[in-house]
Amino acid sequence: MKTVERQGESIIEKAKKEADKIKRESLFETKEELNKLKIDVDKEIKEKKNEVKESEDRLLQREKNLDKRDEIMQNREKGLEEREKNLLNKQDEIQEIKNKTEEIKREQLEELERISGFTKEQAKESIMKIVEESNPRQYARLHYKHKKITHVSRCRTIKNTCPFTMQHKVFYLLGKKFLSACQSYGRKEETSQQG
DSSP states (O other): OOHHHHHHHHHHHHHHHHHHHHHHHHHHHHHHHHHHHHHHHHHHHHHHHHHHHHHHHHHHHHHHHHHHHHHHHHHHHHHHHHHHHHHHHHHHHHHHHHHHHHHHHHHHHHHHHHSSSHHHHHHHHHHHHHHHHHHHHHHHHHHHHHHHHHHHHHHHHHHTOOEEEHHHHHHHHHHHHHHHHHHHHHHHHHHHOOO
């Protein structure tokens, strides 16, 4: 019986040793699997973190690009507003100059009428009469030029050019013709008085 007991104890001891060995191997395998699993999980987490970081970087870059575009658009808007303001100021200046020019023109015409004692129409008629009487051919030429200048003046007035310059030319030409007509008329008077 003692031998059977010893054999039983020996079998139990062997079984315990075998169980411990299996337990240790099992623990070792489990630890290895856990280790591998941990490495895989860490690797996956790291990859996900990198993806998230890249996404964040892309979003930040997009945000910066949008900010730059917004800044560029704001600068363009400011530039356009400034240009518009400058254009309005220039228009005001041009209108002011135009008004001053019209005022000066009106004052000069009034002064001319006051000095000559004629209105604009009376002066024109008087000059034309003198020229017609002194030299009919010259009158026809002057009448033709006057019509031509008046036509050009109207065209330019329509195109918003300053009519003052055209009227100035008309008065200049009429004055020139008036002086030459007066001189030739004066000579005729002298020759008729001498003869």
